[in-house]
Amino acid sequence: MTDLILGQLLIFEDDPFGPEPWAAARHVRRGAIAVEAGRIVQTGDADALRAAHPRARCTDMGAALLLPGFVDAHMHYPQTAMIASWGKRLIDWLETYTFPEEAKFADPAYAAEIAGRTLDLALAHGTTSLTSFCTIHPASVDAFFEAAEARGMAVVAGKTCMDRNAPETLRDSAQSAYDDSLALLMRWHGKGRARYAITPRFSPTSSGAQLEALGALWAAHTDCLMQTHLSEQVDEVAWVRQLYPEARDYLDTYEMHGLLGANGLYGHAIHLEPRERDRLRETGAALVHCPTSNTFIGSGIFDLAARAREGQRLALATDTGGGSSFSMLRSMAAAYEIGQLAGTALHPAQLLWLATEGSARALRAEAEIGTLAAGSMADIVALDLASTPAIAQRARRAEDPWEALFPTIMMGDDRAIAGVWVGGTRHDAGAAAPDRKT
Numbered sequence: 001m002t003d004l005i006l007g008q009l010l011i012f013e014d015d016p017f018g019p020e021p022w023a024a025a026r027h028v029r030r031g032a033i034a035v036e037a038g039r040i041v042q043t044g045d046a047d048a049l050r051a052a053h054p055r056a057r058c059t060d061m062g063a064a065l066l067l068p069g070f071v072d073a074h075m076h077y078p079q080t081a082m083i084a085s086w087g088k089r090l091i092d093w094l095e096t097y098t099f100p101e102e103a104k105f106a107d108p109a110y111a112a113e114i115a116g117r118t119l120d121l122a123l124a125h126g127t128t129s130l131t132s133f134c135t136i137h138p139a140s141v142d143a144f145f146e147a148a149e150a151r152g153m154a155v156v157a158g159k160t161c162m163d164r165n166a167p168e169t170l171r172d173s174a175q176s177a178y179d180d181s182l183a184l185l186m187r188w189h190g191k192g193r194a195r196y197a198i199t200p201r202f203s204p205t206s207s208g209a210q211l212e213a214l215g216a217l218w219a220a221h222t223d224c225l226m227q228t229h230l231s232e233q234v235d236e237v238a239w240v241r242q243l244y245p246e247a248r249d250y251l252d253t254y255e256m257h258g259l260l261g262a263n264g265l266y267g268h269a270i271h272l273e274p275r276e277r278d279r280l281r282e283t284g285a286a287l288v289h290c291p292t293s294n295t296f297i298g299s300g301i302f303d304l305a306a307r308a309r310e311g312q313r314l315a316l317a318t319d320t321g322g323g324s325s326f327s328m329l330r331s332m333a334a335a336y337e338i339g340q341l342a343g344t345a346l347h348p349a350q351l352l353w354l355a356t357e358g359s360a361r362a363l364r365a366e367a368e369i370g371t372l373a374a375g376s377m378a379d380i381v382a383l384d385l386a387s388t389p390a391i392a393q394r395a396r397r398a399e400d401p402w403e404a405l406f407p408t409i410m411m412g413d414d415r416a417i418a419g420v421w422v423g424g425t426r427h428d429a430g431a432a433a434p435d436r437k438t
């Protein structure tokens with residue numbers, strides 16, 4: 001059985017960080033995506049695809065723009081219920097709001113409730129893949145992967161490891177972090193669409209012995225990802241310097257313990273020394289930009305254009321609940337605004353690419369997610385480019401597809417999500433609710 005989804009298409013054929021970002025994608029005004037057995041088999045002109053698949057079941061999304069589902073490269077599902085907590089910066093925000101909330105995940109039923117809620121909120125915002133920190137509790141990892149499996153979603157997640165500078169109830173040890181992470185990655189990595197990320201929270205909450213143990217685990221399971229935080233706030237960088245006097249810089253606390261590599265995801269990475277930038281680039285590690293978080297917690301200006309020029313691998317993320325939105329549209333808008341403060345107007349092609357193919361490449365998953373290429377899983381979002389009166393009146397004046405999209409990037413939210421498909425199955429309110437196990 002073939003499904004055809006009809007709408008406008010923007011198909012990236014190039015990396016948009018070259019000299020002509022607008023030329024990186026091909027626009028199809030009346031296009032279609034053909035889906036068979038959960039995968040994209042063809043994209044192109046609607047009339048041609050209808051002729052090629054005369055018996056296909058058609059879903060006509062009208063003028064909506066069909067894109068790969070958004071890929072959120074860094075978030076914390078346990079922080080969903082405490083998003084938008086007022087008035088703190090990173091370290092006191094963690095102590096005041098985050099750690100007490102994460103302690104609740106000792107209860108597996110609470111973990112399951114928040115995991116399901118997070119994934120449903122993500123889908124409602126057009127995000128079909130998430131990369132999440134869990135809590136120190138192994139059951140919080142099971143809860144997240146089980147909820148993703150029930151929805152057919154490709155996710156990356158891992159047990160957050162902390163053996164110091166955290167409340168007693170949220171501390172593991174070097175050995176238990178290793179053992180629990182190993183058991184979880186054996187259970188989940190490569191099971192269906194799940195992938196495991198070894199997850200030291202950040203250097204302040206891990207002893208050198210814990211980082212060493214997790215580095216050894218990664219060396220033994222190199223196809224796993226590794227996610228952590230790096231140089232988010234100036235105070236944090238100074239604290240790391242005190243905690244690790246032997247390290248050359250913040251990145252070196254990871255590097256000296258075997259936690260720097262091509263499958264590494266480094267959240268924030270704002271306040272970097274030249275040596276750190278060189279090593280990140282040389283290793284092909286990914287810098288994950290979390291723009292709504294960087295403004296919300298007051299972390300600083302990430303100069304994305306400069307990092308792109310020097311050849312870094314870049315991804316985009318919400319970082320909920322340090323981030324203030326579940327929406328990758330809002331994250332693109334915040335990235336644009338921060339880009340302006342840093343001196344570069346990022347092109348909508350660059351923003352859109354970061355939220356899809358760029359993040360997928362950072363996760364080493366671009367063959368499965370983040371593009372509309374034949375062979376990819378049919379994780380698709382349909383964007384209504386006139387979802388509110390304010391957006392519609394601006395979009396009407398647009399003279400090209402990028403100008404038509406940009407008001408939705410800057411002002412859009414979940415109302416712009418006209419349809420969401422995960423592995424070819426529709427998941428939004430416009431369709432009958434799919435069967436779920438949890």
Ligand code: GUN
Pocket residue numbers: 076090094098201202229232293297319322323
């Ligand atoms: N650094 C260490 N933990 C966290 C977290 O939960 N959120 C953010 N934004 N930064 C962190």
Ligand code: ZN
Pocket residue numbers: 074075076229267319322
């Ligand atoms: Zn984070």
